Amino acid sequence: MDLALISAAVIALGVLVYIVLDGFDLGIGVLFAVAPDADARATMMNSIAPVWDGNETWLILGGAVLFAAFPLAYAVALPALYIPLMLMLFALIFRGVSFELRFKAANPRPWDFAFAIGSTVAAFMQGAMLGGLVAGIKVEHNAFAGGPFDWLTPLAVAAGLGVVAGYALLGACWLVLKTEGHLQARARVWGRWLVAAVLAAMGVVSLITPLDHPQVAARWFSGLNFVYLAPVPLAALAVAFLVWRGLGQGWERTPFFLAALLFLLGYAGIAISLWPHIVPYALTIWAAAAPPSSQVFTLAGVAVSLPMIAIYTIYAYRVFRGKVGAEGYHAH
Amino acid sequence: MDLDATTLARVQFAFTIGFHILFPTLTIGLGVFLVGVEALWLKTKKPVYFRLYRLWAKIFALGFGMGVVSGIVLSYQFGTNFSRFSEITGPVLGPLLSYEVLTAFFVEAGFIGVMLFGWKKVGPRLHFLATCLVAIGTLNSAFWILAANSWMQTPQGAALIGGRFVPEDWWAIVFNPSFPYRLAHMVLASFLTVSFVVAGTSAWYLLKRRHEEIARRGFSLGLGAAAILAPLQIFAGDLHGLQVRETQPMKVAAMEALWTTTRGAPFVIFAIPDAAAERNRFEIAIPFAGSLILTHSLSGEVKGLKEAKPGDRPPVIWVFTTFRLMVGIGFFMLAVALFGIWQRWRKRFYTSRLLMRLAVACVPLGFVAVIAGWMTAEIGRQPWTVYGLLRTADSVSPVPAAAVATTLVLFIVVYIFLFGAFLYFVDRLIKKGPDEAELPPHAPEAMHGARPALVVESGPTSEKAR
Numbered sequence: 001m002d003l004a005l006i007s008a009a010v011i012a013l014g015v016l017v018y019i020v021l022d023g024f025d026l027g028i029g030v031l032f033a034v035a036p037d038a039d040a041r042a043t044m045m046n047s048i049a050p051v052w053d054g055n056e057t058w059l060i061l062g063g064a065v066l067f068a069a070f071p072l073a074y075a076v077a078l079p080a081l082y083i084p085l086m087l088m089l090f091a092l093i094f095r096g097v098s099f100e101l102r103f104k105a106a107n108p109r110p111w112d113f114a115f116a117i118g119s120t121v122a123a124f125m126q127g128a129m130l131g132g133l134v135a136g137i138k139v140e141h142n143a144f145a146g147g148p149f150d151w152l153t154p155l156a157v158a159a160g161l162g163v164v165a166g167y168a169l170l171g172a173c174w175l176v177l178k179t180e181g182h183l184q185a186r187a188r189v190w191g192r193w194l195v196a197a198v199l200a201a202m203g204v205v206s207l208i209t210p211l212d213h214p215q216v217a218a219r220w221f222s223g224l225n226f227v228y229l230a231p232v233p234l235a236a237l238a239v240a241f242l243v244w245r246g247l248g249q250g251w252e253r254t255p256f257f258l259a260a261l262l263f264l265l266g267y268a269g270i271a272i273s274l275w276p277h278i279v280p281y282a283l284t285i286w287a288a289a290a291p292p293s294s295q296v297f298t299l300a301g302v303a304v305s306l307p308m309i310a311i312y313t314i315y316a317y318r319v320f321r322g323k324v325g326a327e328g329y330h331a332h
Numbered sequence: 333m334d335l336d337a338t339t340l341a342r343v344q345f346a347f348t349i350g351f352h353i354l355f356p357t358l359t360i361g362l363g364v365f366l367v368g369v370e371a372l373w374l375k376t377k378k379p380v381y382f383r384l385y386r387l388w389a390k391i392f393a394l395g396f397g398m399g400v401v402s403g404i405v406l407s408y409q410f411g412t413n414f415s416r417f418s419e420i421t422g423p424v425l426g427p428l429l430s431y432e433v434l435t436a437f438f439v440e441a442g443f444i445g446v447m448l449f450g451w452k453k454v455g456p457r458l459h460f461l462a463t464c465l466v467a468i469g470t471l472n473s474a475f476w477i478l479a480a481n482s483w484m485q486t487p488q489g490a491a492l493i494g495g496r497f498v499p500e501d502w503w504a505i506v507f508n509p510s511f512p513y514r515l516a517h518m519v520l521a522s523f524l525t526v527s528f529v530v531a532g533t534s535a536w537y538l539l540k541r542r543h544e545e546i547a548r549r550g551f552s553l554g555l556g557a558a559a560i561l562a563p564l565q566i567f568a569g570d571l572h573g574l575q576v577r578e579t580q581p582m583k584v585a586a587m588e589a590l591w592t593t594t595r596g597a598p599f600v601i602f603a604i605p606d607a608a609a610e611r612n613r614f615e616i617a618i619p620f621a622g623s624l625i626l627t628h629s630l631s632g633e634v635k636g637l638k639e640a641k642p643g644d645r646p647p648v649i650w651v652f653t654t655f656r657l658m659v660g661i662g663f664f665m666l667a668v669a670l671f672g673i674w675q676r677w678r679k680r681f682y683t684s685r686l687l688m689r690l691a692v693a694c695v696p697l698g699f700v701a702v703i704a705g706w707m708t709a710e711i712g713r714q715p716w717t718v719y720g721l722l723r724t725a726d727s728v729s730p731v732p733a734a735a736v737a738t739t740l741v742l743f744i745v746v747y748i749f750l751f752g753a754f755l756y757f758v759d760r761l762i763k764k765g766p767d768e769a770e771l772p773p774h775a776p777e778a779m780h781g782a783r784p785a786l787v788v789e790s791g792p793t794s795e796k797a798r
Contacts, residue, residue: 049445049449050445050446050448050449050450051445053397053400053440053441053444053445054438054441054442054445056400056404056441057433057437057438057441059404060403060404060407060433060437061430061433061434061437061438063407063408063411064407064426064429064430064432064433065426065430065433066426067407067410067411067418067422067425067426067429067430068422068423068426068427068429068430069426070422071418071419071420071421071422071423071426071496072419072422074410074411074415074418074419074422074426075411075415075416075418075419075422075729076415077411078408078411078412078415078418078729079411079412079415079729079730079731082412082729082731082735082739083735085408085412086412086739086742089404089405089408090742090746092401092404093401093402093404093405093746093750094746096397096400096401096404097397097398097401097750097753099397100393100394100397100757101753101757104394104757104760104761105757142419143415143416143730144415144729144730145730148731148732148735290422290423290426291423291496291498291499293423293498293499293500293502294422294423294424294426294427294498294499297427297499297502298426298427298430298431301427301430301431301434301435302430302434305434305435305438306434309434309438309442312439312442312443313438313442315442316442316443316445316446319445319446319450319453319454320445320449320453
């Protein structure tokens with residue numbers, strides 16, 4: 001049994017769930033900047049207040065399982081991404097405390113501002129880190145050997161903007177699902193613009209990566225690979241079109257799930273490009289894997305816990321299902 | 333101090349983890365307190381318990397939020413600041429932290445929404461279950477993080493092969509020699525701290541003659557719990573001390589500022605240890621008391637710092653001072669709790685203003701003792717990250733000192749600001765007090781109890797009901 005492969009699959013799943021779940025609540029924060037009024041901001045906040053904390057836990061899971069199963073990757077990639085990672089953490093601190101403090105402050109505006117900026121910076125830095133990874137990390141003797149700003153490339157900026165747009169798209173689709181009336185109508189308009197922005201960013205990343213990295217170009221274009229792999233970008237285009245159309249047609253629930261599917265396809269595209277590296281293009285998942293005893297112990301915990309986590313997470317979402325208004329859970 | 337990358341990385345980690353531990357200290361104890369109060373509410377149906385729950389749940393929520401955001405930082409800081417350490421110990425510590433996420437963070441995050449916002453969404457039993465699960469989550473978190481940290485103090489069950497620890501026996505790793513003592517010591521510390529937070533806040537209300545019903549109940553519950561917990565904590569601390577003497581003799585030598593191995597060692601009350609001269613200045617000591625405390629025998633042998641090479645000794649003055657601060661606070665709390673029993677016996681419990689003032693003074697002391705105790709434990713482990721096996725100097729990341737210094741300054745600025753905001757809002761919540769008009773849920777009237785919309789811009793009507 002290939003333990004490294006299973007551990008990599010668990011991390012990939014955790015990161016995917018994180019992207020979709022925290023993606024929509026970070027996206028709500030990005031959209032705070034264009035929210036029409038205080039009522040809309042209160043409604044937007046109420047739509048995520050009971051669930052955001054669980055969503056963010058998937059980020060900690062990703063960090064912890066990476067540390068457990070691929071300690072070498074954790075030890076190489078984190079110093080390489082030191083600056084964007086720290087900026088993301090600061091941004092998450094500000095947006096995280098805003099949830100509690102905006103409802104307790106006499107004037108919520110400073111906290112709304114912190115929430116919007118924090119969410120946007122966190123989303124951008126996550127994209128920039130992804131871009132930094134895709135661009136490759138300089139490794140010598142199993143340690144990061146580059147400079148503190150190596151990650152800052154045009155690719156990182158494009159990926160950062162793409163993730164901001166993508167999270168905002170998920171947030172807009174979440175608002176279509178959870179709100180009604182004026183705000184929902186706005187969210188539909190935002191969503192349609194954001195689909196275009198996401199596609200543009202995906203296009204730029206898809207162009208730069210194979211041009212910069214022959215091995216990525218070979219993965220996609222050598223032999224018949226393109227024929228086998230073409231369904232991924234084609235499906236992404238089709239799904240993007242459906243999200244755009246659904247938002248215009250008055251669909252309520254489907255756009256959110258389609259937007260999540262769009263993320264899944266983009267994610268699959270990056271996975272195809274990088275496979276089997278966990279630190280591109282220096283360490284494969286097997287080179288970075290922890291000893292089997294570590295992986296077996298971690299995976300046993302994951303196998304027992306994840307199904308339970310899935311059940312009670314779905315339960316928590318069901319408790320707070322349905323449309324929300326400005327008068328939220330905080331106003332008992 | 334030599335501000336190289338190693339020192340900066342350590343200062344940064346110490347600062348962020350020291351800031352973080354304040355909030356779990358609050359929420360571990362408060363989570364259990366909320367379980368107790370909600371159980372009393374369900375059993376007696378007395379609104380006083382419901383109001384106590386609502387008041388302290390708000391403070392729990394603030395502390396929890398601060399704990400989450402400052403905790404996420406830590407889960408990545410191992411890698412950013414101590415990448416060599418991460419690479420070498422990841423196979424042991426990574427799985428323990430993964431179990432913490434799986435059995436603690438997800439459970440807490442999954443049910444805190446129901447606990448805080450679900451009063452009208454779920455029935456009373458389900459709500460109580462949510463409160464219990466959040467409390468269990470906080471305790472699970474303490475279990476795994478103490479297992480990980482204790483393994484760094486008393487490592488076993490893993491072999492250092494090819495530049496990394498390879499786990500051989502997970503039971504031995506988790507239940508390493510110092511773990512049971514340290515888990516008990518930390519959980520009791522949290523309970524004791526929160527007992528005084530509740531008692532002291534209630535005492536403040538009593539002094540101001542406000543919210544007297546819930547204040548009397550909180551004062552009685554808090555000081556009652558402290559009277560049990562303070563002696564228990566001193567007992568647990570003593571047991572822990574006996575164990576540290578066996579496994580980390582240099583830590584104990586630093587705690588006692590004992591330079592030469594001695595039978596019948598004195599207990600040093602005050603001294604300024606001088607590491608260069610290998611002796612203490614201005615020492616005031618009780619003969620034989622050190623051996624009595626550490627070995628439970630007047631002639632017991634206590635190892636001195638000179639047993640280790642100068643480079644292998646912890647920074648004595650820090651360990652010595654922080655240990656005394658922690659112990660001093662512990663005995664002061666015991667004295668206040670005993671005074672509470674005395675006043676109860678004299679039927680002056682709710683009228684003794686001295687007792688109330690003492691309880692108010694104790695509110696921050698538990699947190700100070702926790703920080704001091706962790707400093708004793710962590711500085712006392714130096715110069716090792718994994719005791720005896722991996723040196724701190726061999727643990728840090730290849731990140732430039734300038735980058736670490738910049739983020740350190742940012743952390744200090746941001747955390748001071750956050751701490752100020754936290755204290756400001758806790759202060760406001762406490763000054764506002766419980767909402768006496770609020771009706772308990774699951775009564776017909778409660779369905780109409782919702783307040784007008786949440787704030788539209790600022791103004792006199794913007795006081796939120798939460």
